[in-house]
Amino acid sequence: MTKILIIYTGGTIGMVNDPVTGALIPFDFKQIQQNVPELARLNYDLDVHSFDPILDSSNMNPEIWAELAAIISNQYDVYDGFVILHGSDTMSFTASALSFMLKNLSKPVVLTGSQLPIGEIRTDAKENLITALEIAATKINGQAMIPEVCIYFDYQLFRGNRSIKYNSEKFEAFRSPNYPILAEAGVTLSFYSNYIQQHPSEPLVLESVFNTNxxxxxxxxxxxxxxxxxxxxxxxxxxxxxxxxxxxxxxxxxxxxxxxxxxxxxxxxxxxxxxxxxxxxxxxxxxxxxxxxxxxxxxxxxxxxxxxxxxxxxxxxxxxxxxxxxxxxxxxxxxxxx
CATH class of the missing domain: 3.40.50.40 (Rossmann fold)
Structure with missing residues (x-):
């Protein structure tokens, strides 16, 4: 069975309404299958690592990027792919940083999130999460289809270090202005292999020391x-x-x-x-x-x-x-x- 690690850092995607106060509060992502029962139909072996405390993405920094990269590096041989749930505001920074820290990456690292909380009726969270998991699980000839860090949002998959957040109001929050999309979700998942990086021949190397000066x-x-x-x-x-x-x-x-x-x-x-x-x-x-x-x-x-x-x-x-x-x-x- 395909094994995927979901890493929940925080963000709108993990919020639900408190029935008492009406305020948005984070739910326990370890109970994700209760909130998104559709996940059971994917037939994946899913594990969840939740940050404690969870973070607003505006508080992201290189220390947290290094922590994310270390989780992936330490669990690299256990899982077929990784899905990171992240606030959209700084998602492109995190995706770019991870792409540099994870040298010779040969497995998918898919960041996603949502514009509406997962508990809202019109939420984009469920589609983004389910399709991100499908992308992370997709293989061809035994190898990951997407051996790179990417962002999935609103039916499109972007190379992480080519992405920008351009809209805070629409579901179509991200664009890749200078590089084509890597995949598109319609009736089927369409991958554009000409634009996807080749699998590296060397093993994964973690390089997580950053200088912010x-x-x-x-x-x-x-x-x-x-x-x-x-x-x-x-x-x-x-x-x-x-x-x-x-x-x-x-x-x-x-x-x-x-x-x-x-x-x-x-x-x-x-x-x-x-x-x-x-x-x-x-x-x-x-x-x-x-x-x-x-x-x-x-x-x-x-x-x-x-x-x-x-x-x-x-x-x-x-x-x-x-x-x-x-x-x-x-x-x-x-x-x-x-």
């Missing part, structure tokens, strides 16, 4: 030197710079001087676009040629979530400035298109 510089017309230098002259070791269009910034001398000063001080600067779709192309226009010349790193088409977690991951390894800079511009887990 990162600043974020989001550009806007009228940004001033004090705002910029509050970041560039701070004690951070790296800066994610959200720029215009295909990686463009102001060419004001004070601005480029501030970036150059930061790079000479040993800070990594990664350029990603504020546009959700498209990629950074340093040097395409005059406004980004100077950035390329001074050593700003291109984030290509990475999401903000993938850029942040990838930087944290690489900075947590015993790597030189040059090695981190080079790896940021390479695809490690399918997070960017060069």
């Amino acid at each position: 990162i600043g974020v510089l989001k550009l806007y017309p009228g940004i001033n030197i004090n705002t910029v230098q509050a970041i560039t002259r701070s004690s951070v070791q790296a800066i994610v710079m959200e720029t215009f269009g295909s990686g463009n910034t102001t060419t004001a001398q004070w601005f480029t001087d501030s970036l150059e000063e930061a790079i000479h001080a040993g800070k990594l600067i990664v350029d990603i676009s504020q546009c959700q779709r498209g990629a950074v192309e340093l040097g395409k226009y005059e406004t980004s040629k100077k950035l390329q010349q001074m050593g700003v790193i291109s984030g290509f088409d990475m999401t903000f979530e993938a850029t942040i977690t990838k930087l944290m991951y690489l900075m947590g390894q015993d790597l030189s400035y040059q090695q981190i800079a080079a790896l940021m511009e390479q695809s490690l887990r399918g997070e960017l298109t060069v």
Whole structure:
């Protein structure tokens, strides 16, 4: 029988109405089959690991990511797949982080959640949970169909480190702006194998040391030197710079001087676009040629979530400035298109 481990971290999916107060409270996910009787028809061997206390996803951090990754690593040989129930607000960050921590992953790690609590009549929770379990259990020729970290939400499966949350009101909460979906749930489950990562030949390696000493510089017309230098002259070791269009910034001398000063001080600067779709192309226009010349790193088409977690991951390894800079511009887990 297919064995799946459900890891419940918290989030809307696990909430029910308190009959006394009417407030939303978490239910005991160890009794999940009582709340979702349809699970019995899947004929899977399901175990549940619940966080105690459960977490609002806004409180997620690298220590919790490391705990999640360790649970998966420690139980890796016992289960065929893993389903993580998680609040949607930071789900893309967690999925991206796990993709980097779980090197050589060959089993499915499917994150899902819901926009309405599982106890609501119109909830999306049951469909998301049941289909996420089906995806985690699917094999072809004895191997997992999806050997990567992904997010399932509203009938679509996304590569985790390509996903963003874009809507807080609709069931269609996630998108993958720069990469096709991996699967789609209709009358049948349709997997798009051309876009799914290949099975690795090496065993799983857990790499869970993260360095969070990162600043974020989001550009806007009228940004001033004090705002910029509050970041560039701070004690951070790296800066994610959200720029215009295909990686463009102001060419004001004070601005480029501030970036150059930061790079000479040993800070990594990664350029990603504020546009959700498209990629950074340093040097395409005059406004980004100077950035390329001074050593700003291109984030290509990475999401903000993938850029942040990838930087944290690489900075947590015993790597030189040059090695981190080079790896940021390479695809490690399918997070960017060069």
